[in-house]
Amino acid sequence: MAEIELNEHGVPQYPKGHTGRLLVTLAAIDRIERPTAASVASLTGLSKGKIDDYVHALNAELDMEIAKEGPEYRIVSWGWLLKKMGVRKCLTVPLNGTSMEPGSSR
Helix, strand or coil, X not given: CXXXXXXXXXXXXXXXXXXXXXXXXXXXXXXXXXXXXXXXXXXXXXXXXXXXXXXXXXXXXXXXXXXXXXCEEEEEECCCCCCHHHHHHHHCCCCCCCCCCCCCCC
């Protein structure tokens, strides 16, 4: 499996097209007090311009219901597919299950 680096916040940096990008977006929305595209991008290291696309994919493909009220996202429903506690781990644990320290790479 490819090496997964972490950003300065300890968030795994998944390659383009990887499902992990959706999951860290969702975990960030759940964690941040006022989740906007800018604050989610800042925490996750993802492109601010892609956050709306990731939210759309979460809603359309993973049975989520995430609303956007003004600039802020709000999780209305987690749907039936994802477990909240498992998704929350995605901010700090790569999907391959390996614990890593912030700023490190394998």
